Structure formats: structure tokens, C-alpha cells
Amino acid sequence: MRYELTDLRLFLAIAEAQNLSAGAAAVHITASAASYRLKNLEQAMHTPLFVRAARGMELTPAGETLLAHVRELFVNIERMHGEVGRFSAGLKGHIRLLANSSSLNGFVTRAVSRFLIANPDINIELEERASHTVLPSIVAQEADVGICAGTVESADMRVLRYAVDELVVVTPPGHALAGPDPIRFVAALDCDFVSINRSTSNFQFLRETAQRAGKHPNVRLHAHDFDAVLSLVADGVGVALVPRSVASEALARGSIAAARLDEPWARRELQLIAPPADRLPGFTETFIQFLVNDPRVVATRGDVLSACG
Structure with missing residues (x-):
């Protein structure tokens, strides 16, 4: 032939x-x-x-x-x-990574930063995507590695448990919603909200979840990132629906408070999706193992809710 x-x-x-x-x-x-x-x-x-x-x-x-x-x-x-x-440009590796907004802001960005510092000959192209688009994009070879929330099944791709997070409603300190008992999400929808911009998966989830409850969230301001959202919450502009991983430092400082949600969707299982190791360059597989074995994400793969209290 x-x-x-x-x-x-x-x-x-x-x-x-x-x-x-x-x-x-x-x-x-x-x-x-x-x-x-x-x-x-x-x-x-x-x-x-x-x-x-x-x-x-x-x-x-x-x-x-x-x-x-x-x-x-x-x-x-x-x-x-x-x-x-x-x-020819002096680079020895290039990795394309897709991640949903929760994993990107809660875990991935810091891990990528540490990996790049330790591996100066590798560049990473990082893009936020909605969770439901990540698997099809990896299958179509639009990226090398993907991280998304929810259950993922694929006969051709590896699906590795990455991290466990939870969505919470963050509030100013002393707010009526913030207490020891979990609340239903519909109770928060009577409050004013702040959110990151309309194109993000975080805002789209907020809007769609509110619509399923027959409500429309009153978003007073769309901020450019989660840090700005948390600052606005601390100032009393509104409440916000965010991953606990994103809010953990502000919660530890006491600048904001959090209301746990009595909702099945609040617990977020994050999955890492990639082709089999024999179909990837060695440096990409090294990056995958770096992400999965990051101590911060390993710590979440127990009982995240009791650990975060």
C-alpha cells in the first residue's frame, strides 16, 4: 500500500x-x-x-x-x-488547559503559577470554559487538559477526580443569612446580588438556578473578578454565590461571612479530563500529575463540608 x-x-x-x-x-x-x-x-x-x-x-x-x-x-x-x-522560539513545551470558573479561580491558577515557576521552558494557554463544553473540547483536541464540575463519562478520555468544593452564599459580617444552619437558595434570592461578568459560567449558573426557582436575581453590579466581588460583598453592596475555595481567605480574615446551602448542587465535584498518558507529551503528563497531586486539592478530596465547616 x-x-x-x-x-x-x-x-x-x-x-x-x-x-x-x-x-x-x-x-x-x-x-x-x-x-x-x-x-x-x-x-x-x-x-x-x-x-x-x-x-x-x-x-x-x-x-x-x-x-x-x-x-x-x-x-x-x-x-x-x-x-x-x-x-525554534526556544520553548520546549506548550500546554492548552480549559477550566470552569470555580476550579480556575479556586485552585487552578495558583497551581499553574507554581508549575510555570518550576518549569521555565513550558508555556500554558489557559482559558475559562463552561463545564459542559470541556469534555467535547478535549475530545475534539481543542485543548490538552480540561477541568470541569459534575459527573463526566467518556470511553476515550481519562477522567480523574480533581477536587471537591462547595458553593456558598457570601454575605457581609452579621448578615441575617449568615448563621450556623444551612439555608435554601431561594431564601437568598430576596437579597441584592453582586456577580462576576455575564459571560462567566458562575453568573450563568446563578441566573439559571434562580430561574428554576421561579426568580430572577437582582444583580446590582457585575465585577471583573472574584476578588472584586468579595470586596463589594464586604462593603455591603450585596451577597454573592461563589465557591468556598474562592472565598476561603476572606472568610478567614472575617471580612465576609458565609451561608451554607441546603441544596444537592452546592457540593461541587471537579474532574480533570485528559487523553491517555501514551497520547500526550511527557511534560503534559507531568503537568497533569502536578495538578492532581497539589496538596491543596488533595486536602479537599475527603469530607470537604466538615473540613470547611
């Missing part, structure tokens, strides 16, 4: 254009040369790849199967060129 990468690139172009001449033009060869290369590819595969129909070139079942593999092949080739090309 002998064929060239050019043959596969031509096959992809014809499949996408559903036309031999258009496919040939896309890879800058003549139609006659394209016809010759396609015939050789079909002979190498021992099966027809297209049916010549009135509407143009239609894939056979074998062609459909080949198309899926060829698309994945070229994605991997582009990724290979990008990663190898970084060596």
Missing part, C-alpha cells in the same frame, strides 16, 4: 468540495493529475472511495471511513508542526 500525503490532502479537498476539479484547484494541481492520483489512491486502498454522481463526487462507505481518519491525521499534523515549531 503506497500513497503520499499529497494524495490524502487531495482526497480531503475533493471530499469537501464534492467535485474533482474544485478539489484539484484547492491543492493547486490540474484535474487530470488529480484524477490520476485519486485512481492510484483507490488502488492502494483496494476499494473505490467515490461514486461519480449527478451532484458530483459522493463518498462511498469506505470513503466516509477514510475521511474521518484523514481529518484527524491533518489535525495532528498541524498540531505537530505547531509544537515542533515552538522549539
